[in-house]
Amino acid sequence: MFFRMIRRSFLEARRRKVIAIMTVALAASLITTLLDLSVDVGDKMAKELKAYGSNISIVPKSESIPLKIGGIDFNPLKGRDYLREKNLANIKDIFWSNNIVGFTPFLQVPVELKGQDTRLPLIGTYFDKSFPLPSDELYRTGATLTHPYWDVSGAWPDDESANEVLVGKSLARRLDLAVGNELPLVAAERDEESAGPLTVTVTGILSTGETEDDAILAPLSVVQGFAGLEGKVQRVSVSALTIPENNLSRKAQRDPDSLSSSEYDVWYCSAFVSSIAHQLNEALPDASANPVWQVANAEGAIIGKLQVLMLVVTLAAFVSSAIGVSSLINTSVMERAAEIGLLKALGAAKWQILLLFQSEAMLIGLIGGLLGLMVGSGLSQIVGWTVFGSALAFHPIIIPVVLLVSISIAFVGSIVPSRSIARLMPVEVLYGRK
Structure with a gap:
């Protein structure tokens, strides 16, 4: 029953769900590219910096x-x-x-x-x-x-x-x-x-x-x-x-x-x-x-700053996409206020309704993460050939990391809408606010 409700809920307002999935996918593709680069950037940059001597x-x-x-x-x-x-x-x-x-x-x-x-x-x-x-x-x-x-x-x-x-x-x-x-x-x-x-x-x-x-x-x-x-x-x-x-x-x-x-x-x-x-x-x-510390310290400083920059961009992508997902889910909650009120009136517990919406959000995160992985893997190879003149190695550890981050984006984005769900009173949404 619960899974039928999730499927039905997920298939409603498809346009908004697609936009949410694309929001997560864009963030996931950027994060995939940055993770690919961050794993290889040490060796790649070190090879580039060898031009400055032994x-x-x-x-x-x-x-x-x-x-x-x-x-x-x-x-x-x-x-x-x-x-x-x-x-x-x-x-x-x-x-x-x-x-x-x-x-x-x-x-x-x-x-x-x-x-x-x-x-x-x-x-x-x-x-x-x-x-x-x-x-x-x-x-x-x-x-x-x-x-x-x-x-x-x-x-x-x-x-x-x-x-x-x-x-x-x-x-x-x-x-x-x-x-x-x-x-x-x-x-x-x-x-x-x-x-x-x-x-x-x-x-x-x-x-x-x-x-x-x-x-x-x-x-x-x-x-x-x-x-x-x-x-x-x-x-x-x-x-x-x-x-x-x-x-x-x-x-x-x-x-x-x-x-x-x-x-x-x-x-x-x-x-x-x-x-x-x-x-x-x-x-x-x-x-x-x-x-030769002049060369070694210069290499370390450049690589360290690049990795910090990648971390900042990753965090920015996480926060911005979570805000976008939150806005979309919050709009969906408002549109489905009557449905939520009816579920509460029929005896559904608050945690059950929250689980329904958060499961929907995490499904959005999973699908967006998978799409982002495919796009990001291709994009990282383009960056590798453009910047370093060679392909980046594929690291399987990136798959679970990106999927976890994508699901986390959707989960974090569902926190604010969850508070709106908790505040909804059945009598107000079913019969109008007095």
Whole structure:
């Protein structure tokens, strides 16, 4: 009997019910889109923000212990201690290995142009290097991944080439160099291990806005062989996908030993830049991995503000749609006042009449939520392709969340009309107010 009453009640005033369903569906589609984005926005935005550079720097452990002499930091081993290139594979062997986008080693040595006394920095690095791993034999890494903001006019050098280089734009302007020019280089600090003169060809002009604009960049193996430093690197830039820092991660930064065992597990198993750097220190005992806080904090701040904005928009959609549903149901209550009065006169309890209208409202919310899910899922893919150039992953958890929110919108919208139902007196609506 009760379900027949709900069906009959729901089918009356269909136009108003359709408008209520569309109101909930619009809110549900917006909420679905925002939830899809909020789940993926961390990774998507982190990938976009990788354009601003790597967020972890690895140097020899000796360089992380500066000595203070006369109030000035001094480290006699700076630039004289090295990391082992063969150990770099350990970077992709940590708990958060899948979050490591790429890494780029660097080795800088001084050189001179043959016949000139001008000293220039020659930097060896990976550009787009094939780096087979046990878990991925096709893995490639280098500056094209970790430093995507580097702008090359011409072509990137081949990592397997013995004579291709990039020249920084400031150095190229100073020496009047162009793509295709040859440079005869000799070691500025000659010793028994240094190779003889090296002639290289400029394949591109590099613009970074940093110190590389005044340097020559060559494949790492070329610089290692030229300087007699085979298998050695001075520092490594690591680009990792991370989540914004919170109070737990900041506590771990100050003193990891102050964390309880449960706090440590949560911190260690979360993709904070601090926890990833900690795991890199474990994987590379002779190295010191340090977050580049300017980049990491900027990423966290932007992602955090985007998520707050999404929450505000979601709340606004919830409130506005609940008000719309409330107005529509309240109008329906007024139109059906005589019916309500008759039900009360026949002995129906107040809670039974309220249950009838609230069940109708929740049915509106369920149908609107299902429609909103379908529309919102399509809209989120459009946003994903438009903003990020790729589709957003489908997350099943969104289905029950959106349906629950949609039903809640309709339920909240029925609260005010419910008070109107409670105030209706059978004698007044059936015989007119005296």
